[in-house]
Every structure is written in C-alpha cells, then in structure tokens.
C-alpha cells in the first residue's frame with residue numbers, strides 16, 4: 586500500500602529493539618533509524634542479526650548484540666555492551682517473543698510452557714529491570730511492550746502464549762503507574778496476526794481462526810506496527826502511560 590509517512594523525530598535518542606533481527610522488530614528498527622535514532626538490536630538468531638545489520642547500517646547507526654532474553658545475565662550483559670557502544674538507552678521496545686507449540690492446555694508440555702513464559706514475560710521484566718533505573722535518573726524514557734491480541738482475548742491451543750502476553754499487559758499497567766511521575770511512558774501494543782516467521786510455529790487452522798476474527802480481513806503489515814511504535818516512542822507521546830495501543834484491525838475495541 587502506498588501511504589504517506591508521518592515524520593517522527595527521534596534524533597539523538599538511543600533505542601533498544603529486542604528481537605530486532607526480523608519480523609516486526611526489524612520493521613521497527615528500520616523506522617527508528619529513519620527517524621534519526623541510533624538502534625541496538627538484541628536477538629539470538631546470529632544469521633538473521635548479520636543480515637539485518639547489513640541492511641540497517643544503510644539507514645543509520647545500528648548495532649546488533651547477541652542476547653537470550655530468557656536469561657537475566659545475558660540481558661544485563663547486552664545492556665552494558667549497548668551503553669558502552671552508544672550511551673544510555675532512551676527507548677526500549679520489548680518485542681522479542683515466541684509463540685510456542687499449539688496444544689490444548691491439558692496436553693501442554695510443561696517445559697514448553699516454561700520457555701514461553703521465560704521469554705515472552707520474564708524477558709520483558711529483565712529488560713525493564715536493567716534499563717529503567719537509568720531512565721529514572723535522566724527523567725526520560727519511552728517503553729513499548731509488544732504483547733498480542735491473544736493476551737486480551739485468549740486463543741485456543743495457545744494458553745501459554747496468551748497467558749504470557751496477558752502478563753505483559755499487566756506488567757505494562759503496573760510499571761506505567763510506578764513511573765508516571767517521571768517523563769517516562771510505558772505502553773503495550775496488541776497486534777493481530779502479521780505475516781512473519783512466528784506464524785510458522787502455529788498450525789494453519791490457528792492462523793485461519795485468528796484471521797477470521799479480524800474485521801479488517803487481512804494481516805497487519807509490519808510497517809503498520811512500526812508506525813504505531815514510532816509514535817509511542819516519540820517525545821509527543823508524553824501523557825498516555827500504562828495503556829494498551831490496539832492494533833487488531835477491529836478484533837478488540839478496548
């Protein structure tokens with residue numbers, strides 16, 4: 586689609602995009618670089634990270650840091666490396682995530698459940714825990730937590746993912762309130778399905794089920810997600826905090 590793009594000025598800002606090597610995170614990284622930010626992508630897929638950095642470097646100052654966000658030490662290490670390469674982090678996009686296997690709750694593999702919660706929920710906690718103190722010190726920060734419409738609605742055969750994403754929404758509400766007296770905004774995003782690699786983890790029936798619930802009748806484009814994130818990270822997003830920005834094409838209207 587040929588849309589006009591609104592300029593968002595993020596010059597002078599340092600951004601971290603977790604899971605920035607592909608999919609929604611890569612689209613966000615492109616958009617932030619085009620808006621003038623310096624961008625660190627944190628990811629664990631080395632091949633995708635290399636390809637992403639080659640592309641992103643043409644748009645501005647971008648670097649990749651290996652990080653398994655399910656591990657608190659790995660998050661702390663990536664943060665320290667990012668701060669010494671760039672500077673303090675102003676903008677944090679907690680985007681990395683997995684869907685995990687599709688199965689009814691009573692048959693769900695407890696190890697898979699644990700892994701989904703470790704990455705999709707605990708990882709967000711680890712990143713915020715490490716980067717927020719510096720934002721408080723400098724009285725500036727913008728945080729976007731990429732959740733999912735599944736966290737609002739629940740999807741069958743995806744209880745672990747839905748629960749972790751609901752947890753991210755609650756984390757966002759709590760942290761938003763905690764930081765509301767600072768110039769720090771913490772908000773969540775709830776996309777409906779986008780055509781990215783994460784869909785490979787789902788069955789065709791699951792994807793059809795989810796898409797069938799979207800009144801827009803199509804996948805959300807990763808550029809549409811990036812556009813909303815760019816606004817959420819801007820100086821101008823200075824009042825709304827602890828909130829959920831819906832990106833579900835009408836599936837949820839709250």
Ligand SMILES: NC(=O)c1ccc[n+]([C@@H]2O[C@H](COP(=O)([O-])OP(=O)(O)OC[C@H]3O[C@@H](n4cnc5c(N)ncnc54)[C@H](O)[C@@H]3O)[C@@H](O)[C@H]2O)c1
Pocket residue numbers: 603604605606607608609610627628629630633652653654655680681682683684704731732733734775776777778779780781782783784
């Ligand atoms: N695509 C969709 O349909 C959709 C819908 C709603 C929400 N989301 C959410 O959007 C976010 C991005 O998803 P996507 O569709 O771009 O998926 P994707 O699979 O294309 O990208 C996810 C990225 O996260 C990285 N990652 C996975 N585990 C990680 C870990 N432990 N530490 C660091 N990085 C890790 C992957 O290597 C990958 O680069 C996810 O949180 C996902 O739950 C996606």
